[in-house]
Amino acid sequence: MLNDIIKFLKPIFEELELGDYLKVSSSDKADFQINSVFQIAKDKHVAPKEIGEMLASKINENDNVSDYFSKVEFVMPGFINLFVSDKLINKHINGYITNGFVEKTTSNDVYFLDYGGPNVAKPLHIGHLRPAIIGESIKRILNLKGYKTIGDVHLGDYGLQIGEVIYGLKKENIPLSELNIDLLNRIYPQMSALAKSDEEVYNECKRITSELQKGNAEYKEYYKKIKEVSVNDIKRLYDYLGVSFDLWLGESDSEPYIPKLMNELESRNLVVVDQGAKIVNIKRDTDKKEMPPVIVEKSDGSAIYATTDLATIMQRVEKYDPKYILYVVDARQSLHFEGVFRIAQMLGYTNNLEHIAFGTINGSDGKPFKTRSGETLKLDELINNTKEIFLSKREENKNMSSVDLDKIVNSIIKYADLQNNREKSYNFDIAKFSEVSGKTGPYILYSALRIRKILTTNTFNKGNVSDTIYNDIDKNLRLKLLDFNKYLDKAIEDRLPSVIAEYVYDLANLLNSFYQNINISKIEDETMKNDYLNILDLSFNVLKECLDLLIIELPSEM
Incomplete structure (x- = not known):
């Protein structure tokens, strides 16, 4: 309807050589409002009242004004109120009834959405709610408009928690065939706490994780079973929430792209070795805040989040080449994504990479949502x-x-x-x-x-x-x-x-x-x-x- 109104008003404004000043917006004082009177008055050195009354008069003199407005009036200090005619309203209402109420896009743009992001081996908690439903909602909004979307859960399946669970299973001599969600929910927190208090255990879990990432066959078998049990439970909760994904990929799926990524970084002379680790400097002369270098390979040769995120960009662009890649992730990861996006640009990627940041959920008292025992509330x-x-x-x-x-x-x-x-x-x-x-x-x-x-x-x-x-x-x-x-x-x-x-x-x-x-x-x-x-x-x-x-x-x- 607004387009029809602007189309009607445009010749009137252009005849007065005021075409560039035509601005119509919604108003709580009328159905619509022309609020450019002050700017015209300022530029033309004329009183707002004189300009406003002249414009309102010109609109009312038009032979077709009743097709668009039931009333057009200038009001002080400098606005023209527009009250839409029943005829125009019903023309568009009947268009909605006959043709549907969604104005579809003609664009072929593809949006790739990375949302959910649960960690394998860990139960979903309240912090997993926001990325799942915000991402799902944005995906549905885009789909309704007519855009093509691809949704990926992007599982955290490459981190230390996998090494901790493998360590726990081997320590307790638990056969893989007996692993279930209850057992997993017991072993992970126990081993995670133990690794934090015992440096020897931590180093062993770290070693297992590194060996897994390098392709250790035994650990791969453990990993497959852990992932199967964990993902089945994750799917149960996402099904309850009505959240779905086109892809159930994880960090580990980017593994084949990591060597290619590192070669690309090194061939462009972007990598610097610092205390055994490989880093990329991303600071720009225009930066007004501290931008630390990004580690792309730890001193033990293992990958970290930045590595897998960059490798995943390579994977997504190669397979799907979306115009937009949206990351629905906690706002506290903003610095991480800024670093990753900068490196992607250095590598020549022109896809629009966006961090769809969100805040946290607190309890009714404004404090982080916890159980009575002080633990993070499970979903x-x-x-x-x-x-x-x-x-x-x-x-x-x-x-x-x-x-x-x-x-x-x-x-x-x-x-x-x-x-x-x-x-x-x-x-x-x-x-x-x-x-x-x-x-x-x-x-x-x-x-x-x-x-x-x-x-x-x-x-x-x-x-x-x-x-x-x-x-x-x-x-x-x-x-x-x-x-x-x-x-x-x-x-x-x-x-x-x-x-x-x-x-x-x-x-x-x-x-x-x-x-x-x-x-x-x-x-x-x-x-x-x-x-x-x-x-x-x-x-x-x-x-x-x-x-x-x-x-x-x-x-x-x-």
Whole structure:
């Protein structure tokens, strides 16, 4: 709709030789607003009032103005308020109904998303929630727009924890055939703690890890079994969260590319040997902060995160050549990724590498989320705690099906997270976010179910609406529906699922206002009733699509 408005206004501004000043934006004082009056007045040395009144008059004099606006007025100190005509609104509403409400891209750009990033042999904890759901949401947003995406979990399967588990299994003489998730969850923390307190054990675990990376056959067999058991449990939790991946690759899959990477770095004279380790200096003359060199090979010859991340870039570009590679990783890794991206540029990679940074989840007290014993909260524990608190809210909650309960629990956890700007940390108050009122997942689900009930208990002819808009509640709802693509594009541009979370909350509020003020069952005018039901049908579809973008499913009832 905004494009139509600009297309209409452009000749008027150009006739006045003011084409470069045409700027139209949303406003809380009108449907849209021209807010360039001050700049024109300043540049032309004319009073804002004189310019504003002249422009408003020129727009109102146009023969076709009523096709676009019901009212155009200049308001002091220097704005032109635009109130959109019912005709223009309904033209676009009917376009949504007939052709779908998503304006698809024609671009062939491919986005490669690296998100999830769990470590093999370690249980998923609350810190794994954000990369999984932020990455999944961004992927869904891109897909809805029409972009091709490739999602990779990028398992941490090449680190010291593997050596620690192998050491523990051999120390306790546990046959590989007996390894299960409970055993793995016992051995890893025990051996990790032992390695921290016993230098001899640490060195042995380090040696095992290094030998594994070099291809030791025995350790490879251990590694395969450890990975199988661990990944099966990781998949169980990701399935619960509705998070999926096209690729289940890990750091170890970049191993064949590491020799090629090191040769490339050395042939370009980028490698410096420092105390036996190989490093790359990335500092630039323009840097205003300290940029330490990046280690690409430790003194014992083993690889580290920077090595595997660079080798993985080589692998991804060679196999998929995406235009964008997005890394959904904790903000505390910003320096690491800045170093990796700089080296990739030195190697000639022109792909857009982006760190989609996010903050941490804290408890309701603002402190890091921990168990009562001071340990990091496991993801299973978070899910179970959320279930318990939601069930305790109302007696009726205890009667719902397990499927519906899981959908509501997912909405509590995901909407609590995704409504926040991902770059910021936030406090997760389970009790607050479990309410069916306020800015919560259950509130939006409840709003959607209300509308679904109206649609299923009334018969109507699906199709275009008439030219009439009946009241301000109706108009505001239609305008919000027409805003959908603006929010979708903003979410893509800024890589922010919170933009969609904000939109769906506003839409839910407008639908609740409709529900409370307009009783469809008492409407006798069939055209009005049919129009309302078609608007509610479109609203329900948009709201449901937004929930899907946030990885939230509708329950059958609440």
